[in-house]
Amino acid sequence: MSDTILSIQQATILFKAQQAFQNLDFQWKKGENWAIIGDSGWELTAFIETLRGNTVLSAGKIERSFSADYVKSKTEAGEVHSFRDLIAYVSQKYVFKNRSHIQNFYFQQRFNSSESEETATVREYLLEVNPKVSGPWNIENVAKLLRLEALLDKSLLKLSNGETRRLAIALGLMQQPRIYLMDQPMTGLDAKSREEFGQILKRISEAGVQVLMTTSATEIPDGITHIGKLSKEGLVNTWTKEDFHLDQIQPLQMPSWDxxxxxxxxxxxxxxxxxxxxxxxxxxxxxxxxxxxxxxxxxxxxxxxxxxxxxxxxxxxxxxxxxxxxxxxxxxxxxxxxxxxxxxxxxxxxxxxxxxxxxxxxxxxxxxxxxxxxxxxxxxxxxxxxxxxxxxxxxxxxxxxxxxxxxxxxxxxxxxxxxxxxxxxxxxxxxxxxxxxxxxxxxxxxxxxxxxxxxxxxxxxxxxxxxxxxxxxxxxxxxxxxxxxxxxxxxxx
Structure with a gap:
């Protein structure tokens, strides 16, 4: 039996009505955690959205074998299902809603003590997650892992940028994923939190979750095993973590406006x-x-x-x-x-x-x-x-x-x-x-x-x-x- 959990073969991919990749090949095997780097944030997001099934495949093939047994059992049981049930995703754009499930906040509301109570607390927001599968993650262990314990009863609007980012990662874990996709997850984290991110990644992996994240070439956290360099031509280079060195990356030209x-x-x-x-x-x-x-x-x-x-x-x-x-x-x-x-x-x-x-x-x-x-x-x-x-x-x-x-x-x-x-x-x-x-x-x-x-x-x-x-x-x-x-x-x- 193959140990590949996801493969992309000779794929031409359209994202937001534009061609993102041609002849894209990618093999993701059991036990691997990937960091995908590249010069274009748009291409990095297009790659993640391809794994999520949110782009148009105009040529080639994508196989998601990590979900094969799940899809088979749900089909036999006659239950509605998707491979996405096994995937968690942290976007760079995260939106929180108020208690009426409407995102109608205004900026000043964050600093008005009475009106910010319109928002759910961190605890309430985590409890709203309704996973499609069972798994090891609960409020106690995600709060401990992501240093949210002191924030559980805090209004979402009162969270700092970095605290919001940690909450977004916790929400993904509460979905009990097998695959965790993260688009620039260390953005907005302070230096200490970025250092800790590698340990968080290791803990997630030990629980049986495999991670793929987009990031900067200068920020490859511990827990990553493989690195891929992305361009319009696809993955132009791949390395193991041990074989990767910054001097292998071509320096960018100095950009300018008028x-x-x-x-x-x-x-x-x-x-x-x-x-x-x-x-x-x-x-x-x-x-x-x-x-x-x-x-x-x-x-x-x-x-x-x-x-x-x-x-x-x-x-x-x-x-x-x-x-x-x-x-x-x-x-x-x-x-x-x-x-x-x-x-x-x-x-x-x-x-x-x-x-x-x-x-x-x-x-x-x-x-x-x-x-x-x-x-x-x-x-x-x-x-x-x-x-x-x-x-x-x-x-x-x-x-x-x-x-x-x-x-x-x-x-x-x-x-x-x-x-x-x-x-x-x-x-x-x-x-x-x-x-x-x-x-x-x-x-x-x-x-x-x-x-x-x-x-x-x-x-x-x-x-x-x-x-x-x-x-x-x-x-x-x-x-x-x-x-x-x-x-x-x-x-x-």
Whole structure:
């Protein structure tokens, strides 16, 4: 009997009406855990979706022998079934719903203690999983494995980016999979969590689950046994973990946009304010008995570029919520923005107008009809979507940003249907279109492939070099931080 659990033979694959691969071959055997790397995030996702059966096979063959016995027994019993019953999947796009099973949250709701209770807790969400097969995973052991024990009674909206990622992995395990597919699962995790990921992978494997994940060539976790390099031609190289070395990967060319066009869109004469852009004096933020920020002091002056860092759950999101005017606790604190103490008569629009903000989760909060173009234009009004008529000058400004980031073919596509990388460029254009004094980037290149991450880093570098903008940059990856960043604020020490 063959030990192959899945095979792809001479396959031509269409994904989202485009040809993704031609003559794709892949053999996945028992006991193997694969890391798939490549230069295109779109191709990596297309490969995962092919394994899930969500692409069009126009030539060749795919055999999923891991499900043969299950399919046979269910067929004989006359029960509805699919090979997908044995597969769990962690996407880069995860959506949580409220208690009414409607995803109608708004961004500020995360920081409003009463309204965030509309959301299920971590425990409730895990209990909703209804697996098609039996298996070893329960709330107790997934919570322990993924460090969710202290979060079980926490509202989903209160989770940090990294905590949400760990919950997404736990949800997959609760499905009792035989095969676990993960699309960039370490994205958004801090350095400690990324180191621990290899141990998590080993524990999953010991329970009889085989894993295939897409990842970066620089992040191959323990527990992976085989590595494949993907391109349009298919898997162009495969290695065992022991035989794989980074110098076998061809370096990427340095990417670029039209930097002169970028310069023309940036503010030419941002004045250097005589007062700090941000000033916090002994600021403490609590939710109930839980202290998130403890007597925090921080001063950011005009034109400075800061890296804000800290472990998942250290309070970065809470701090940023103060800076962008979304946290109601700001009014009772000794906290100044652009020379004005919060709670002295300023409107939320006064706070938002000089600030551009990008975070990966922002795309979830736009109404379903908001296209790439509308999202970019909404930056002029600091709203989560475009709800008013714009002038011809404003239309032209949006067109220039769309042209800069080569978004013309996608400008009328709704944001939720854009690829992650196109969502990121759309949100960056939205933040920059109003020529802000302060730019806050919270894991803003998350979900991009290596080429796009390098381009994003260089774009931020060029924005700072060509304007006097003040920058707060949040990233768990040192290699993603632009050289122009010269100061560091670390939370949780």
């Amino acid at each position: 930097w002169e066009l970028l310069a023309s869109l940036l503010p030419k004469d941002l004045e250097v304010d005589p007062f700090p852009v941000i000033k916090l004096n002994d600021v403490t933020i609590k939710y109930g008995d839980k202290v998130i920020l403890d007597r925090l002091n921080w001063e950011v002056n005009s034109g400075e570029r800061w890296l804000l860092k800290g472990k998942n759950g250290a309070g970065k999101s809470t701090l940023l919520s103060l800076l962008i005017g979304e946290n109601p606790q700001a009014y009772s604190k000794d906290f100044w923005l652009f020379g004005r103490k919060r709670g002295t008569g300023e409107s939320i629009w006064d706070v938002k107008r000089p600030t551009g903000f990008v975070a990966p989760e922002l795309s979830r909060y736009f109404p379903a009809n908001q296209t790439c173009r509308k999202v970019i234009l909404s930056g002029l009004f600091d709203t989560m979507g475009l709800f008013k008529k714009v002038s011809s000058e404003q239309e032209e400004l949006a067109h220039q940003w769309i042209k800069l980031f080569i978004l013309e073919p996608l400008q009328n596509t709704v944001i939720q249907r854009l690829s992650l990388e196109h969502q990121r460029w759309t949100l960056l254009a939205r933040a920059l279109i109003k020529k802000p004094k302060l730019l806050i980037l919270d894991e803003a290149s998350q979900g991009m492939d290596e080429f796009q991450r390098r381009l994003f880093k260089e774009t931020v570098q060029q924005v700072c070099e060509r304007s006097g903008i003040t920058l707060i940059y949040v990233s768990h990856y040192a290699e993603d931080v632009p050289e122009v960043v010269e100061k560091v604020k670390e939370l949780g020490n």
